[in-house]
Amino acid sequence: MDAFDFVIVGAGSAGSVLANRLTASGKYTVLLLEAGGSDKTPLVQIPIGYGKIFYDAAVNWKYITEPDPNLDNRPIYWPRGKVLGGSSSINAMVYVRGHQNDYAEWNAAAPGWGWSDVEPLFRRMENWDGAPSSARGKGGPLAVHDVRPEVHPLTRVYLEAAAQAGFPTNPDYNGPDMEGATTYQITTRNGFRASAARCYLDPAGKRPNLEVRTRAHATRVLFDGTRAIGVEYRHKGQIKTARARAEVILSGGAINSPQLLQLSGIGPGQVLQDHGIDVLLDAAQVGRNLQDHLGSDNLFVSKVASLNQELRPLMGKVKAALHYALTRKGPLSLSLNQGGGFVRVLDDSPGPDMQLYFSPVSYTRAPVGVRPLMSPDPFPGFLIGFNPCKPTSVGHLQIRSPDPFVAPEMHPNYMSTDYDRTLMVEGTKLMRRIAETQAMSAVIDSELLPGAQVDDDAAIEAYIRKTSWTVFHQCSTCRMGSDPASSVVDPRLRVRGIDGLRVADASIFPSIPTGNTNAPAIMVGEKASDLILQDALG
Structure with missing residues (x-):
């Protein structure tokens, strides 16, 4: 032993x-x-x-x-x-x-x-x-990277739209005030993932004890x-x-x-x-x-190019890979969740009750194992998603x-309380509210999911029960x-x-x-x- x-x-x-x-x-x-x-x-x-x-x-x-x-x-x-x-x-x-x-x-x-x-x-x-x-x-030890200069143009449109919806941009949600729209900080260093193993375990790896x-x-x-x-x-x-x-x-x-x-x-x-x-x-x-955390997305067809056009075609993948290999920058160096934020939906919440996500890429969800995230939709699209912060x-x-x-x-046992069900419905409405702003509506062709037919609280809740997913x-x-x-x-x-x-x-x-x-x-x-x-x- x-x-x-x-x-x-x-x-x-x-x-x-x-x-x-x-x-x-x-x-x-x-x-x-x-x-x-x-x-x-x-x-x-x-x-x-x-x-x-x-x-x-x-x-x-x-x-x-x-x-x-x-x-x-x-x-x-x-x-x-x-x-x-x-x-x-x-x-x-x-x-x-x-x-x-x-x-x-x-x-x-x-x-x-x-x-x-x-x-x-x-x-x-x-x-x-x-x-x-x-x-x-x-x-x-832990590298935390500010991605603001590197995000996709659609992410900047999202920030403008969030501000028009009443959620100004917060330059550092990990600072004194968490609330507002934002670009997400990620754990990367020099274009590589900065995992706990890389940041903590590797430096200790040669210790004899x-x-x-x-x-x-x-x-x-x-x-x-x-x-x-x-x-x-x-x-x-x-x-x-x-x-x-x-x-x-x-x-x-x-x-x-x-x-x-x-x-x-x-x-x-x-x-x-x-x-x-x-x-x-x-x-x-x-x-x-x-x-x-239980999440849900609204998927929009875009009038302008999204990351779908960069990451789906074979030549697009090759170009992104070369850019990354030469510079350690570009979409391969980032998370797909480039934007988001922390906001209040209910007036009596003591802090932010909704986390937002913006991805300048879309993928129509398929059964488990069928479609990896790196196969985005063939059309230009993007996702605006959310999850209640304190389910x-x-x-x-x-x-x-x-x-x-x-x-x-x-x-x-997701969505087993009235509070959680209410916030999931309100989150979907908030995604639409952001999409209807002047900034975002200018780049949206249509809402693919949930779709125009999902037009009242009961239908929204039914859609969420059918399509929501873990935020891991x-x-x-x-x-x-x-x-x-x-x-x-x-x-x-x-x-x-x-x-x-x-x-x-x-x-x-x-x-x-x-x-x-x-x-x-x-x-x-x-x-x-x-x-x-x-x-x-x-």
């Missing part, structure tokens, strides 16, 4: 941070286990390559939820990173810290996680290349009584074990961390017994409180089998809090009732943040490393 001070399961957004920070002093040894493989492939490193790896089983868990009764009994495809860097290696790279109100919620649930606690961590993370600001970090094992799938946590003492994992066709002298840290993400806890005997007792797993700790909240629908997940290689059941922000399944009745981990991320075991990833979010979840997940890695090192030093 190998022995290390810390064994980390999952080399994703938080796990990569932990591997770096816990080995920085040279005092502690760390084993980092990753079920996936290397991130050193062109489709991972080239920013727009995520359109291809969206369905690539080589780097993607390719999860499918259970049919959701609130979405016409549709199963929803949930891509999650199975690769060094985790989902930070396959995502759209949008960098959003979240709203200060989010962290007021977190602090109410788990003291020590308020805005004043986490804001310095965001600055510590960042290497911001935009306009200098005391609110932004400079010189941190860090060992990274890829294609190492954790199968269960090992215990002596109620103390975690190591991890069992499958590597190169063999079942192996690794001992943790100090702690085991689960950083597998919002799906894999609760699954591993349940496989290890920590979870809802009846679920575990039904699958023949001995119950070490009956912990009802493991896998509960599942939250996600109130809550789902759950649980193991389907005692076999660790069988995906768990995932029940998202699953979280909160190992919820953090001070109340044992509603949480899995305490404010120091220790699993309740167990010694030597923590969880540090998006599964611990007390509530879903306003915006994309990758930056908060990386911040959790930073915060967790501080907590772990404080406790290790006594």
Whole structure:
């Protein structure tokens, strides 16, 4: 049995941070286990390559939820990173810290996680290349890129239209004020993806006190009584074990961390017994409180050229590839979500309640696996999309089998509250309101989806049930809090009732943040490393 001070399961957004920070002093040894493989492939490193790896089983868990009764009994495809860097290696790279109100919620649930606690961590993370600001970090590991000079002309039209609709442009939504229309900041550096693996793991890779094992799938946590003492994992066709002298840290993400806890005997007792797993700790909240952002698009046919004309034809792809190869710029260096913003739709909302997305490209959605994102529509088109920032629908997940290689059941339970249904309908109306402005109507030929026939609230809601999709922000399944009745981990991320075991990833979010979840997940890695090192030093 190998022995290390810390064994980390999952080399994703938080796990990569932990591997770096816990080995920085040279005092502690760390084993980092990753079920996936290397991130050193062109489709991972080239920013727009995520359109291809969206369905690539080589780097993607390719999860499918259970049919959701609130979405016409549709199963929803949930891509999650199975690769060094985790989902930070396959995502759209949008960098959003979240709203200060989010962290007021977190602090109410788990003291020590308020805005004043986490804001310095965001600055510590960042290497911001935009306009200098005391609110932004400079010189941190994580490259954050300001795309404003590089966006497609249609994105500038969108910003003008949003202003005409009452949402002025915000030059830095990660600064003091989040609200307004914007161009999205992305995690890239010199035209390449700046994943957590590239920014945190690569600089630590040659440290003698860090060992990274890829294609190492954790199968269960090992215990002596109620103390975690190591991890069992499958590597190169063999079942192996690794001992943790100090702690085991689960950083597998919002799906894999609760699954591993349940496989290890920590979870809802009846679920575990039904699958023949001995119950070490009956912990009802493991896998509960599942939250996600649900999105919807309006697709417009354009009177002017969009990225469709650049990225669909073979010669267009060749030209874009050459431009990227020579300059590290152009559409291949960016996310498809170039514009967006954070706005209020309901008058009584305490902060932004709707996130907007503008993509100067369109693709008519097809069944899962049929059409990758890099095959846009043959006509000029673009998308204006949205998701409610703070949905109130809550789902759950649980193991389907005692076999660790069988995906768990995932029940998202989208649109199960009146609040969420109202905001989804209002979001579609807002997309049309922006489209009807002078600036945007000048470039629109027609609305293809939802289409003119979808003309009242009932029809809009029916359209959303039929076509809405995840924004890939699953979280909160190992919820953090001070109340044992509603949480899995305490404010120091220790699993309740167990010694030597923590969880540090998006599964611990007390509530879903306003915006994309990758930056908060990386911040959790930073915060967790501080907590772990404080406790290790006594």
